[in-house]
Amino acid sequence: MxxxxxxxxxxxxxxxxxxxxxxxxxxxxxxxxxxxxxxxxxxxxxxxxxxxxxxxxxxxxxxxxxxxxxxxxxxxxxxxxxxxxxxxxxxxxxxxxxxxxxxxxxxxxxxxxxxxxxxxxxxxxxxxxxxxxxxxxxxxxxxxxxxxxxxxxxxxxxxxxxxxxxxxxxxxxxxxxxxxxxxxxxxxxxxxxxxxxxxxxxxxxxxxxxxxxxxxxxxxxNMYHQFRVAAVVPESDNVVSVHVTGRNMDKFPGHAGQFMIWRFLGHNRWWQANPFSLSAAPNGRTLRLTAKAVGKTSAGLRHVPVGTRVFAEGPYGAFTAMHRNSDATLLIAGGVGITPIRSLLEECGGNIVVLYRAATPADAVLWQELQALAQARGARLHLLTGRTGAGNPPNTPFEPPNLLHLVPDIVHRDVFVCGPPAMTNAVLQTLRALRVPKRQIHHEKFGFA
The missing domain is CATH 1.20.120 (Four Helix Bundle (Hemerythrin (Met), subunit A))
Structure with missing residues (x-):
């Protein structure tokens, strides 16, 4: 797509x-x-x-x-x-x-x-x-x-x-x-x-x-699709996207917002697998994951050869547009948590607002893609940068008054949140304070038990 x-x-x-x-x-x-x-x-x-x-x-x-x-x-x-x-x-x-x-x-x-x-x-x-x-x-x-x-x-x-x-x-x-x-x-x-x-x-x-x-x-x-690496694209110094293709990809049952458990055969030992979200909505030809180098497995992805066989489990997760209750949506991402949010922006329709929290503009992964998608969807896109608590007044974009200022109609929107645990917890606490109905709040931990 x-x-x-x-x-x-x-x-x-x-x-x-x-x-x-x-x-x-x-x-x-x-x-x-x-x-x-x-x-x-x-x-x-x-x-x-x-x-x-x-x-x-x-x-x-x-x-x-x-x-x-x-x-x-x-x-x-x-x-x-x-x-x-x-x-x-x-x-x-x-x-x-x-x-x-x-x-x-x-x-x-x-x-x-x-x-x-x-x-x-x-x-x-x-x-x-x-x-x-x-x-x-x-x-x-x-x-x-x-x-x-x-x-x-x-x-x-x-x-x-x-x-x-x-x-x-x-x-x-x-x-x-x-x-x-x-x-x-x-x-x-x-x-x-x-x-x-x-x-x-x-x-x-x-x-x-x-x-x-x-x-x-x-x-x-895996036997039916025979996944393999089609391309490896560095997005920044510590972020890389891996494009995966295969047979009969139009029959793949994935949706934007879901994740898969990936094994790149020959890259790591069999038991070293990682859950990575789909950073683009499945388009019937390829799947894409985007990972930040936070461990040996994810750091080595930029060196995976094109053509490498992939064993992928999934798709998994309920962080999808299936659970929306209205046509108005707020997508909130922090750091590399932008990956499922970016794919949701690609798949969702209706009135959309996207809030992307990053330390600096240079840390905003996939920013140009987000801008293009937001323009195509007619969505409002906000990049929220700076260290939390810094400045006077303090930089606290997810405090109730500040979030309400950015999205005045937030109580009428489905809210999808993905980011570091501290940010996610802060957003969820604010959503409760603003009395956003629980059925409209969607968040998911992408990882193992």
Missing amino acids: TATSQPLTRARPAVPPATLAQAVLWTIVVVNLLVLWTLFAMSDGGKNTILTIAKFFGMHVALIMMFQLLLISRLPWLDRRIGMDRLTVWHRWTGFTLLWFVVAHATFIVLGYATLDGDPPWRTFFALASVPDTLFGMSAATIIVVVAVASVRYARRKISYETWHAIHFLLYAALLLGLIHQFLEPATYQSTTWSTVYWWTLWALVLTALAMGRFVLPLYR
Whole structure:
């Protein structure tokens, strides 16, 4: 799409896409909880009250694990309506919920059998570890505890993403061990033929969703499109754009504002991947990413040879025009956060205002393109420069009075915000102070968990 091409227009659904997706997701959770509780109420209890409680927690461990897998399955329908960042946050907190249910289940199991046999808990623990089906469950629980500890914020800051990811990958082993444990251990969901069919069908659906979203779909898209580098264009001393082409690019299902996880084969190791936004709306011929040199992988992009094969996962993200509620839009960008904003400007129609925050005019990446697009779209474009807080009066463009002065009708606009965390948080705080409706505020963290 060029600066003179026409923006896309879409009919607005009666129910906001995010609201619909969340309603579907939570309906699935509630329905399966009700089924689980019904099965538990109709089944025989454990050998004593403590073991009955352990059984209750154990059933919920499995259901929570299913929900956690669904959240990170990267199903396009969910991802484009809720966004990977929110789904990942829900996955994180679901993981800590899973941890406490696992601990409770294991604790009540040990206490229940210790009471039943009249032995101390430590002796019962080692006795249970000698039973194969229980050993599988203990091994799965141990892995879950290790991964949860590595995911605590303090620990997460002390290790690299690659190390954390390798530890997190152990959850697939925990999943396999947990499934074996469920298969060998008689439980409520195996009390009748119907409950057994229900339970394993549920597991089959969840595992199919995970396999499709995380493995099958990315492999299929890369085989179908066969991405490769078409051009590498330096935008400044520390910013570069990479143009990627391939086969059947007119069938690529991406939209402006989305991001992809990129691997340039031969440029870095397989596990060194980066999420970069599309800095131009997909045009049926090429995709473009624009990256700032903030790490070894992104800094080396300007040296990637033309013709390099690319393995790209995505597109991901809900930071798209699909979520607009009106024809009036405010696009706010800071630094290299201009990349998805620039692509949205290219795709959106209607009354548009763009605010671009940069330290100096020289730091305004893609500025000439923005000017051309703004002129073609009839959009108002403001470059906000200078150090925040400097001068008299202080330079604070995103304080409520200043933002309202720049965009007097801001409460009637959809607002898309992308930039450094400090800037994004300041803008969101101001939007709340100005009483911009929550449904009109759109922001997304582009990155890994």
